[in-house]
Every structure is written in C-alpha cells, then in structure tokens.
Amino acid sequence: MNQHRRSFIVRSFLFSMMGGSLIACKPSTSNTSIVPVEIDPRTTCDLDGMLLADYPGPKAQVFYVGNPTPRFFCDTVELLNTLLSPEQVQAVAAAFVQDMGKADWDQPRGNWIPVNTAYYVLGSKRHGSMGPTIASFSLEADAQKFIAQWNGKLMRYADIKPEMVDLSGGALHDTKM
Structure with a gap:
C-alpha cells in the first residue's frame, strides 16, 4: 500500500476520533456521545475469541461508524495493530x-x-493477555512511574508505527524452524 493511502487512512481515523465522520465528509455530532462499554465475564476478543476477564493487562475497544456495539480486544497491541493496519478501511467513531x-x-x-x-x-x-504488551495511561507521570518499575519507552499514539504492533509473533523470525 502506498504512503498516500496510509496517510489518508490515518487522517481519516484522527478526523473520526475528533467527532467527524467520513461518510459524505459531514461532521457527525453523535460521535461525541460515545461511551465505552464495560467488559463482563462473557466479553470476548474480536480477533481471537479469548474471554477478556480471564487475562491481565490493558484491554481496548473500538466503535466503527454506524455500529453502536464496540469490538473488544484483549490487548492494546491488537487494537493498535488494527487501527494502524494499511488494510483498515472502516471509519472509526471512537476507540x-x-x-x-x-x-x-x-x-x-x-x-x-x-x-x-x-x-x-x-x-x-510487564505482560498482558498475549505476552508482551503496550501499557496505556492517561497521565504521563503514571507512565513514567510504570517505566521506573517495569522499563520501557514512553510514546504517544501518533508516534506508534505499524511495525511496532506486529501481531505475527516470533515464528516469522525464528531461523531454527
């Protein structure tokens, strides 16, 4: 996929996160009222069917335009991979x-x-449901405290690249197989 298409998708996501919609390029006021849904013992991951309540670490959810029901992820890496994937073409209302x-x-x-x-x-x-994960924080001070205890590198959403959230795992890089 070329850089222009990826740039369009990223801009589209950011626009929709600010309350806009890509449908007919008209702003949507309904997106500002989207409220996250709490997980329960039956909530499953959209990608792999795992029960979210059974595993540690940060979870995630995304609402696509036109769908009032969120899709859940048992790990932040899965959500970030989905949002940053060049194949992601669904307009995001909130994540x-x-x-x-x-x-x-x-x-x-x-x-x-x-x-x-x-x-x-x-x-x-620190590991989450899928092993190594990406911890998320609302405050930089909390993130820095986490780094002091568990190591890691502080980043903002705009700095995360698709290759940083690759879900292919180590099998593709294992030369002993």
Missing part, C-alpha cells in the same frame, strides 16, 4: 484503552480513555 495508572493490572475493569490521548509504554517487562 478506547484502559488507564493502567488506575486499573488493576491483573483484573482491569473500567478506567477507559480515548486511544489518541493516552501515553503508551512499549517494551516493558
């Missing part, structure tokens, strides 16, 4: 991650924040 400065790592509930306002910590020693 949320959990504030791990407030949520319990082992059983995170609530504390949802917009994906594009969060501070992210990549490369920490």
Whole structure:
C-alpha cells in the first residue's frame, strides 16, 4: 500500500476520533456521545475469541461508524495493530484503552480513555493477555512511574508505527524452524 493511502487512512481515523465522520465528509455530532462499554465475564476478543476477564493487562475497544456495539480486544497491541493496519478501511467513531495508572493490572475493569490521548509504554517487562504488551495511561507521570518499575519507552499514539504492533509473533523470525 502506498504512503498516500496510509496517510489518508490515518487522517481519516484522527478526523473520526475528533467527532467527524467520513461518510459524505459531514461532521457527525453523535460521535461525541460515545461511551465505552464495560467488559463482563462473557466479553470476548474480536480477533481471537479469548474471554477478556480471564487475562491481565490493558484491554481496548473500538466503535466503527454506524455500529453502536464496540469490538473488544484483549490487548492494546491488537487494537493498535488494527487501527494502524494499511488494510483498515472502516471509519472509526471512537476507540478506547484502559488507564493502567488506575486499573488493576491483573483484573482491569473500567478506567477507559480515548486511544489518541493516552501515553503508551512499549517494551516493558510487564505482560498482558498475549505476552508482551503496550501499557496505556492517561497521565504521563503514571507512565513514567510504570517505566521506573517495569522499563520501557514512553510514546504517544501518533508516534506508534505499524511495525511496532506486529501481531505475527516470533515464528516469522525464528531461523531454527
């Protein structure tokens, strides 16, 4: 996919996150009222069917334009991969991650924040449902405290690149197979 198309998709996502819609390029006032939905014991991950309540680490959810029901992710890496994927063409109405400065790592509930306002910590020693994860925080101070304990690198949403959230795992890079 060329850089122009990727740039359009990223701009489209950011526009929709600010309350706009790509449908006929008209602003939508309904997007400002989207409220995150809390997970329950039956909530499953949209990508792999895992029960979110059974695993540690930050969770995520996305609302696509025209769909009032969110799609859930058992890990922030999965959401970020989906949003930054060149194949992502659905207009996003809202996306949320959990504030791990407030949520319990082992059983995170609530504390949802917009994906594009969060501070992210990549490369920490703390694992989520899928192993290494990206911790999300509403406050930079909480992210820095997490880094002091678990290591990692502080980033903002705009700085995260698709290759940083690759879901292919280590199998593609294992030369011993």
